Amino acid sequence: MLKRETKLTAVQSEEPEAHGPEANIDPAAELPPPPAGENLPSAGSVAEAEAGSVVEPPAQTEIDRLKVERDQLLDRLARMQAEFENARKRAERERAEYRDYAAGSVVEQFLPVLDNFELALKSTGSAHQLRSGVSLIVKQMEEILQKMQVSAIPAVGEAFDPRIHEAMGTVDRDDVPDQHVAEEIRRGYKLRDRLLRPALVRVAHNSKQVSE
Numbered sequence: 576m577l578k579r580e581t582k583l584t585a586v587q588s589e590e591p592e593a594h595g596p597e598a599n600i601d602p603a604a605e606l607p608p609p610p611a612g613e614n615l616p617s618a619g620s621v622a623e624a625e626a627g628s629v630v631e632p633p634a635q636t637e638i639d640r641l642k643v644e645r646d647q648l649l650d651r652l653a654r655m656q657a658e659f660e661n662a663r664k665r666a667e668r669e670r671a672e673y674r675d676y677a678a679g680s681v682v683e684q685f686l687p688v689l690d691n692f693e694l695a696l697k698s699t700g701s702a703h704q705l706r707s708g709v710s711l712i713v714k715q716m717e718e719i720l721q722k723m724q725v726s727a728i729p730a731v732g733e734a735f736d737p738r739i740h741e742a743m744g745t746v747d748r749d750d751v752p753d754q755h756v757a758e759e760i761r762r763g764y765k766l767r768d769r770l771l772r773p774a775l776v777r778v779a780h781n782s783k784q785v786s787e
Contacts, residue, residue, distance in 0.1 A: 684719045688712060720764070728763035730756045730774045739763060741773040751779035 691712045728739050751757045756776045763774030
């Protein structure tokens with residue numbers, strides 16, 4: 576009996592080591608700092624992670640900045656539209672002024688011709704004198720047209736050209752080549768190389784040349 580009790584006492588006297596997994600930890604003891612380079616998650620990051628896909632709205636200052644930028648762009652667009660409208664009106668006004676100036680310069684040159692026509696109507700001379708006066712007026716008009724680079728289109732004796740002649744019919748003429756202008760009804764004019772109006776003509780039909 577004495578031998579068995581001694582053995583039990585020896586077993587009960589063995590205590591576990593302090594550094595084992597079941598070691599007693601003093602709550603008042605200070606915890607050691609984390610290892611260098613290791614960042615522990617903060618409370619904010621943990622909350623963001625828990626929030627998942629929730630996106631925070633932009634700051635109020637960013638919204639205000641975007642509103643100011645929008646207002647500046649709208650103001651710039653309104654200014655550009657106003658400038659474009661003013662430029663369009665100015666161009667139309669300049670074109671109208673140029674047309675008026677061009678028309679005025681042309682009319683001014685023909686005013687002396689109108690004066691001579693009025694004098695001819697008031698004249699009490701003979702028919703021969705009246706005809707001579709009208710001939711001088713026509714010559715005066717032709718000089719004005721030449722200054723404006725307006726020239727008459729050749730007609731009688733010329734080959735018929737549909738680009739500058741407008742046929743009003745045909746006439747039988749043996750003294751004029753076939754398909755040539757025999758008569759001029761109304762004179763045509765051109766400004767430099769631009770056709771103002773075609774000449775109204777009658778075209779010759781030469782039966783002799785046709786039969787040959």
